[in-house]
Amino acid sequence: MSIQKDVSIGVDLGGTKILTALINQNGDIIGRAEMETKPMEGETAVFRRILHSIKKVLIETSIQKARLRGIGVASAGIIDSNEKTVLEAGNLGWKNVPIGKLLEDHLSIPVALSNDANAAAVGEWLWGSGKGHNHLIYITVSTGVGSGIISNGKLVNGVDDSAGEFGHISIDYNGQRCSCGNRGCLENLISGTAIANAAKYRLSQGEESHYLRGINQTKITAKEVGEAALAGDSFSREILKEAGFFLGVGVTNLIHLFNPEVIVFGGSVMNVSELILPQVMQTVRERGIKSLTKTIKMEKSNLGGDAGVMGAAGLLLLQDPRVKISV
Amino acid sequence: MSIQKDVSIGVDLGGTKILTALINQNGDIIGRAEMETKPMEGETAVFRRILHSIKKVLIETSIQKARLRGIGVASAGIIDSNEKTVLEAGNLGWKNVPIGKLLEDHLSIPVALSNDANAAAVGEWLWGSGKGHNHLIYITVSTGVGSGIISNGKLVNGVDDSAGEFGHISIDYNGQRCSCGNRGCLENLISGTAIANAAKYRLSQGEESHYLRGINQTKITAKEVGEAALAGDSFSREILKEAGFFLGVGVTNLIHLFNPEVIVFGGSVMNVSELILPQVMQTVRERGIKSLTKTIKMEKSNLGGDAGVMGAAGLLLLQDPRVKISV
Numbered sequence: 001m002s003i004q005k006d007v008s009i010g011v012d013l014g015g016t017k018i019l020t021a022l023i024n025q026n027g028d029i030i031g032r033a034e035m036e037t038k039p040m041e042g043e044t045a046v047f048r049r050i051l052h053s054i055k056k057v058l059i060e061t062s063i064q065k066a067r068l069r070g071i072g073v074a075s076a077g078i079i080d081s082n083e084k085t086v087l088e089a090g091n092l093g094w095k096n097v098p099i100g101k102l103l104e105d106h107l108s109i110p111v112a113l114s115n116d117a118n119a120a121a122v123g124e125w126l127w128g129s130g131k132g133h134n135h136l137i138y139i140t141v142s143t144g145v146g147s148g149i150i151s152n153g154k155l156v157n158g159v160d161d162s163a164g165e166f167g168h169i170s171i172d173y174n175g176q177r178c179s180c181g182n183r184g185c186l187e188n189l190i191s192g193t194a195i196a197n198a199a200k201y202r203l204s205q206g207e208e209s210h211y212l213r214g215i216n217q218t219k220i221t222a223k224e225v226g227e228a229a230l231a232g233d234s235f236s237r238e239i240l241k242e243a244g245f246f247l248g249v250g251v252t253n254l255i256h257l258f259n260p261e262v263i264v265f266g267g268s269v270m271n272v273s274e275l276i277l278p279q280v281m282q283t284v285r286e287r288g289i290k291s292l293t294k295t296i297k298m299e300k301s302n303l304g305g306d307a308g309v310m311g312a313a314g315l316l317l318l319q320d321p322r323v324k325i326s327v
Numbered sequence: 328m329s330i331q332k333d334v335s336i337g338v339d340l341g342g343t344k345i346l347t348a349l350i351n352q353n354g355d356i357i358g359r360a361e362m363e364t365k366p367m368e369g370e371t372a373v374f375r376r377i378l379h380s381i382k383k384v385l386i387e388t389s390i391q392k393a394r395l396r397g398i399g400v401a402s403a404g405i406i407d408s409n410e411k412t413v414l415e416a417g418n419l420g421w422k423n424v425p426i427g428k429l430l431e432d433h434l435s436i437p438v439a440l441s442n443d444a445n446a447a448a449v450g451e452w453l454w455g456s457g458k459g460h461n462h463l464i465y466i467t468v469s470t471g472v473g474s475g476i477i478s479n480g481k482l483v484n485g486v487d488d489s490a491g492e493f494g495h496i497s498i499d500y501n502g503q504r505c506s507c508g509n510r511g512c513l514e515n516l517i518s519g520t521a522i523a524n525a526a527k528y529r530l531s532q533g534e535e536s537h538y539l540r541g542i543n544q545t546k547i548t549a550k551e552v553g554e555a556a557l558a559g560d561s562f563s564r565e566i567l568k569e570a571g572f573f574l575g576v577g578v579t580n581l582i583h584l585f586n587p588e589v590i591v592f593g594g595s596v597m598n599v600s601e602l603i604l605p606q607v608m609q610t611v612r613e614r615g616i617k618s619l620t621k622t623i624k625m626e627k628s629n630l631g632g633d634a635g636v637m638g639a640a641g642l643l644l645l646q647d648p649r650v651k652i653s654v
Binding site: 152154159161163166168172173180181183246253256258260261286287288 | 461476484486487491495499501508509576580583584587588616
């Protein structure tokens with residue numbers, strides 16, 4: 001009798017940490033490991049740490065390797081999921097690293113690779129805020145802005161696996177030049193970096209914030225703005241409200257193009273979602289085509305920081321035609 | 328021995344005319360019929376004319392009904408393709424007309440219904456400018472602006488079959504209010520209506536056009552602007568160039584979200600595509616993310632006015648899992 005392959009491992013490979021988790025088909029995390037990435041030590045060192053983290057969760061959960069359906073890896077950057085290769089990842093300093101193939105060869109087990117926003121979309125779709133909805137968009141607002149898009153239960157990944165660049169949608173054709181070459185990109189209006197820049201700029205123009213004035217202005221980040229806003233700082237609340245408005249304009253564009261059932265919001269900026277999402281919803285209601293917006297659900301990610309690692313593990317389920325996914 | 332089902336009929340149902348064509352699996356049009364829609368005579372009259380046009384092409388081509396795989400209908404408006412119902416179509420004055428079901432019941436043959444932009448995308452994908460490309464976007468610029476999006480060889484249709492509202496993407500969050508409720512929509516910047524309005528506005532502001540000054544200003548349409556531009560009118564060329572710029576900003580957004588291989592441009596405004604597409608391409612090259620734009624193909628529809636009717640017939644091929652589509 002063959003052993004049932006009923007668990008998967010997800011690896012969320014970030015510039016700072018490697019988060020690894022062993023997950024069953026219900027999306028329960030059976031075991032997890034977290035270690036520093038230390039990308040400056042080179043690709044081989046990072047590869048060894050990924051292997052180590054995989055062995056660690058197997059040992060700690062006492063689960064035999066034979067029960068593993070496979071390993072899914074989520075990475076930032078530009079990914080070729082067919083070649084299981086990280087084409088370019090700034091946070092790792094990687095170019096053309098076939099990390100998926102290396103793992104597959106070394107462990108003799110199926111490996112899937114996807115970008116982190118796509119993986120998080122899969123996680124939220126299978127087990128999170130988007131469960132039960134085959135038309136779903138996951139938006140992450142953090143240092144940068146990205147998205148993962150599921151249409152009819154399939155990832156919209158594009159011909160080069162580079163779809164979902166929501167951060168580089170222009171909503172202001174004559175706006176500020178973005179590093180990508182475009183103008184008026186959402187990333188320059190709503191990212192954590194943009195929120196911090198807006199606060200610094202307004203303070204430099206003489207606006208007042210009782211909460212932020214004690215902080216060295218060069219050290220203000222979106223985290224400080226969020227904390228000040230939660231503490232009642234009207235200056236900071238105004239900045240988050242403006243970010244919510246711009247995000248709402250971008251979300252309206254997504255709704256008009258994809259006609260989704262649900263939009264899930266994640267990323268560190270969504271730690272203060274209660275100060276941003278109401279403005280997003282108001283903007284969508286004011287600007288969207290009624291037949292498309294009247295039933296739209298907009299929700300904060302309920303998997304939070306685990307969306308990527310869970311979705312990475314979920315990639316294996318998607319690829320297996322024998323698995324009936326009960327979303 | 329059963330008769331091979333090797334042909335399909337497409338019906339392109341517009342507010343002015345009903346275009347019907349019988350098509351084989353290679354996309355050859357074997358026979359066609361065109362008649363006026365006359366929607367003011369009511370739904371039943373239009374339904375009878377569709378039936379009549381179907382019988383006409385069968386008789387004229389001497390093809391037995393038994394060889395028909397089915398009938399595909401493309402209609403403007405909001406469509407429920409599962410229920411085979413036109414939910415709302417302003418050009419027909421229809422609300423909740425189950426035209427696909429009516430045809431299916433009457434003819435005892437499979438019927439598919441789709442909106443016209445989605446059908447045109449399928450046509451261009453199977454047999455037109457997008458042949459061989461499984462990641463394709465079809466954009467139509469006419470009185471209005473719409474799109475049909477194919478990702479991984481599947482239509483991105485959304486939960487209510489209402490995806491692809493490219494005309495209502497905002498590229499100017501503070502721009503002019505659109506009838507849809509949004510601001511800065513592409514439809515207000517690049518449609519035939521917008522082109523005519525831009526010409527009228529500029530003339531009213533005292534700008535000079537030698538070619539257009541003989542025409543009653545209230546009667547200027549995009550057709551006149553295009554003809555003047557083709558004849559060398561710099562005023563009209565400037566207006567088309569500006570439309571090309573705005574279209575380029577919108578297309579850059581689409582490329583960043585969908586990472587397509589090819590974008591196909593159709594609709595009456597593309598009759599002067601040589602005066603618009605170069606500006607679209609320049610804008611995409613200037614503003615797009617290089618890794619996404621370096622291999623993008625942008626082409627004028629080579630099916631032209633037949634894209635919708637051919638794609639409608641193609642809907643039947645897509646739905647039949649026995650048919651291997653050799654794109």
